[in-house]
Amino acid sequence: MTTLFEAQSQEVDQKKRQHMVWEIDRQLQEDIARPIVSNQIAAGCWHPYVKSYTIQTNSIYNGWRFEDFWLDR
Template sequence: MAHSRELDKERRRNLVREIERLLVEDAARPIILHSSAGNCWQPHVKNFRPHANSQYNDLRFEDVWLDK
């Protein structure tokens, strides 16, 4: 986190390089991006079908209705 607060560009670059060196030496596989997301809704929301592999694609609501 120190690299996020560092204002000096060269010092920040060196901190990031040190982080990268440690990750390579440790053979670590940090999670850079995690695209899994969950959906939840109330039981009175009917006919909502989340897309199978994305939370952003195919969100159409013309068939969704509220049973309330």
């Protein structure tokens, strides 16, 4: 998969690149893969059973106080 991803990023022909990306997408869907896509340096994620967790709006680095959240298991 990594080889295909690197190859499509180097392809200059738009039509060929589009078909390569479709092939990558098809393989990911067949494998039921869930790739993490993020444009930031860091990403935050949590499980649905984590309740009352609030991410800061101006930064993900300055709101790490956990006195209000709880686990609903």
